[in-house]
Amino acid sequence: MSDVLLSATDLSVRFGGVLAVNRVGFDVKRGEVFTLIGPNGAGKTTVFNLISRIYMPTSGTITYQGRNLAEQAPHDIARLGIARTFQNIELFEHASVLQNLLIGRHTHRQTGVWSELFFTPKTRRAEIAAREQVERVIDLLDLQHHRESLVAGLPYGVRKVVELARALCTEPKLLLLDEPSSGLNVEETDDMAFWIQDIRAELGITVLMVEHDMALVSKVSDRVLAMNQGEVLAMGTPREVQQHPGVIEAYLGSADDVASLRRTVAA
Amino acid sequence: MRFIFKTRYDQDIRLAKHGGQVFWYAALMLALLAAPWLFTEYWLAQLTFVLIYSVVGLGLMLLSGFTGLFSLGHAAFLGVGAYTQAALTQQGVPAPIALLAAGAISAAVGVVVGLPALRVKGIYLAIATLAFGFIVEEVFARWERVTGGNAGIHIGAPDVFGLKLDNDVSFYFACLVVTVLATLGVLNLLRSSTGRAFVAIRDSEVSAQSMGIHLARYKTLSFAISAALAGIGGALYAHKLQFISPDQFNILQSIDLVLMIVVGGIGAIHGAFLGAIFLITMPQVIGLAKDFLPAVIGQAPGLQGLVYGLVLIAFVLFEPQGLYGRWLKLRTYLQIFPFYRKGMFQRQKSYLKSDRLK
Numbered sequence: 115m116s117d118v119l120l121s122a123t124d125l126s127v128r129f130g131g132v133l134a135v136n137r138v139g140f141d142v143k144r145g146e147v148f149t150l151i152g153p154n155g156a157g158k159t160t161v162f163n164l165i166s167r168i169y170m171p172t173s174g175t176i177t178y179q180g181r182n183l184a185e186q187a188p189h190d191i192a193r194l195g196i197a198r199t200f201q202n203i204e205l206f207e208h209a210s211v212l213q214n215l216l217i218g219r220h221t222h223r224q225t226g227v228w229s230e231l232f233f234t235p236k237t238r239r240a241e242i243a244a245r246e247q248v249e250r251v252i253d254l255l256d257l258q259h260h261r262e263s264l265v266a267g268l269p270y271g272v273r274k275v276v277e278l279a280r281a282l283c284t285e286p287k288l289l290l291l292d293e294p295s296s297g298l299n300v301e302e303t304d305d306m307a308f309w310i311q312d313i314r315a316e317l318g319i320t321v322l323m324v325e326h327d328m329a330l331v332s333k334v335s336d337r338v339l340a341m342n343q344g345e346v347l348a349m350g351t352p353r354e355v356q357q358h359p360g361v362i363e364a365y366l367g368s369a370d371d372v373a374s375l376r377r378t379v380a381a
Numbered sequence: 382m383r384f385i386f387k388t389r390y391d392q393d394i395r396l397a398k399h400g401g402q403v404f405w406y407a408a409l410m411l412a413l414l415a416a417p418w419l420f421t422e423y424w425l426a427q428l429t430f431v432l433i434y435s436v437v438g439l440g441l442m443l444l445s446g447f448t449g450l451f452s453l454g455h456a457a458f459l460g461v462g463a464y465t466q467a468a469l470t471q472q473g474v475p476a477p478i479a480l481l482a483a484g485a486i487s488a489a490v491g492v493v494v495g496l497p498a499l500r501v502k503g504i505y506l507a508i509a510t511l512a513f514g515f516i517v518e519e520v521f522a523r524w525e526r527v528t529g530g531n532a533g534i535h536i537g538a539p540d541v542f543g544l545k546l547d548n549d550v551s552f553y554f555a556c557l558v559v560t561v562l563a564t565l566g567v568l569n570l571l572r573s574s575t576g577r578a579f580v581a582i583r584d585s586e587v588s589a590q591s592m593g594i595h596l597a598r599y600k601t602l603s604f605a606i607s608a609a610l611a612g613i614g615g616a617l618y619a620h621k622l623q624f625i626s627p628d629q630f631n632i633l634q635s636i637d638l639v640l641m642i643v644v645g646g647i648g649a650i651h652g653a654f655l656g657a658i659f660l661i662t663m664p665q666v667i668g669l670a671k672d673f674l675p676a677v678i679g680q681a682p683g684l685q686g687l688v689y690g691l692v693l694i695a696f697v698l699f700e701p702q703g704l705y706g707r708w709l710k711l712r713t714y715l716q717i718f719p720f721y722r723k724g725m726f727q728r729q730k731s732y733l734k735s736d737r738l739k
Contacts, residue, residue, distance in 0.1 A: 206581050206589075217581045220581075220594055223574040233572070241390075241394050
């Protein structure tokens with residue numbers, strides 16, 4: 115068994131005239147935290163949506179544990195052990211936190227409609243077993259106080275954590291986090307960094323994330339892939355990528371640009 | 382205010398959460414059992430209708446309130462159940478077996494409607510089900526060999542393996558049993574993984590899918606269960622009226638059913654029952670009011686439709702959570718008096734959704 119969990123090769127996706135992702139390739143190793151960075155519109159979330167099969171790649175393949183993900187149905191991705199969170203939070207708003215987390219246990223259910231209709235003893239045991247698993251995640255992420263609350267009434271920061279918790283309830287092997295710190299304050303971001311490290315160290319889950327907060331990225335990531343306009347700019351440790359001239363140019367503009375700007379102002 | 386000290390997970394799973402609920406639901410059950418001796422024949426008949434509409438309402442609530450799929454053609458399922466029951470009991474099939482068959486055939490029709498419904502959402506689904514309703518009504522009118530066409534068809538008293546339920550009291554108890562069983566079944570589904578999958582689909586399809594929920598399978602399942610309950614309700618309805626014709630299952634009946642769950646309180650099981658009570662008592666109330674209104678208004682045709690329309694608009698504007706939401710507010714007000722605040726039940730509108738994915 116190789117130590118590569120997920121590998122994307124030559125991945126491209128085109129929406130009409132827009133080439134959102136252009137020949138991107140990377141390997142995510144088992145047990146690492148791999149981060150995608152890049153300016154807005156770089157195609158990071160598109161890569162996520164390709165992995166969770168919301169989009170189909172125009173060309174190229176994503177292989178996960180030796181399987182081609184393009185051959186899997188979107189709802190089978192979770193069963194393979196890939197869970198994700200969303201950039202703008204996609205929780206089940208009119209359900210309690212507990213229910214949201216129990217929905218995360220869906221791929222592990224062992225009961226059918228008929229036994230649930232009569233709520234057989236087997237169903238009751240399965241419900242209690244699911245609840246025990248959910249409680250572990252609640253303990254890990256300190257959500258005890260919010261267990262019974264409706265998601266619709268929760269503040270943004272807590273929702274982010276609930277979404278992470280729901281993804282963990284699926285017992286994933288690979289966790290996709292789409293901007294885990296967006297909308298969080300400094301303290302909450304620190305908690306998030308701590309949890310990501312915990313998830314990797316204690317649960318042995320490989321993490322693939324998209325993130326803008328470079329402090330968080332350097333704190334938790336093993337490797338970083340920088341993208342711009344759908345293409346790979348640089349890949350390596352957080353420090354290497356931050357110092358890569360192409361990355362600096364993508365974020366700040368090139369030295370030439372600044373020089374030319376100066377001339378225009380002077381003229 | 383009641384605080385429940387929880388020591389076992391089972392406390393969150395069982396249906397009655399505390400002693401108060403056990404007491405009140407037992408009291409309600411006793412009252413329902415004693416109803417034939419408490420009410421006059423007329424009001425017992427009305428109560429029977431409430432039970433029948435509750436069964437249908439449970440089905441529509443499961444579909445619209447819990448899975449988020451709207452149907453403007455639910456009267457068609459009611460009709461399929463009613464005509465199946467009529468056709469089978471005429472062949473001498475015992476009523477309970479015919480009832481199950483009515484549910485099963487309606488469910489099968491529900492699956493057929495559910496399949497195209499997977500491709501359309503929201504208002505388009507409402508239109509698709511509306512069209513389906515018209516088609517089925519037309520089938521009832523034209524398929525004369527089975528349905529008797531526009532002339533309608535008579536249906537006898539239900540025959541439960543030799544026991545004729547030919548009086549109001551025995552039929553009332555039959556309806557009561559069916560209603561209780563249907564309610565328990567729906568409650569059981571909602572507290573297990575299937576019900577949670579429905580709720581997930583209602584609130585966010587994209588994340589339901591990424592949690593591993595097979596959207597097509599669960600949407601079809603929801604349609605099937607909903608149609609089965611409507612079919613069972615329809616079968617009882619046919620026995621109660623003893624005469625069915627296609628115009629009883631037209632668009633107006635469908636709208637009545639939607640009105641019922643919206644006024645009752647969408648997304649709550651209690652809502653189906655409160656809505657059924659509303660739907661059955663409203664014509665009586667309007668009938669009473671007619672005597673006090675000036676003749677121009679009181680005797681005008683279409684008064685009932687006008688009142689229904691106004692009530693629906695009023696609920697959508699002022700109490701989107703329906704009668705059940707109103708009751709929850711009243712109860713909270715009394716429980717925590719004098720600390721009730723006006724905004725307690727107001728929910729913040731959802732944060733930005735990932736529109737790009739849709």
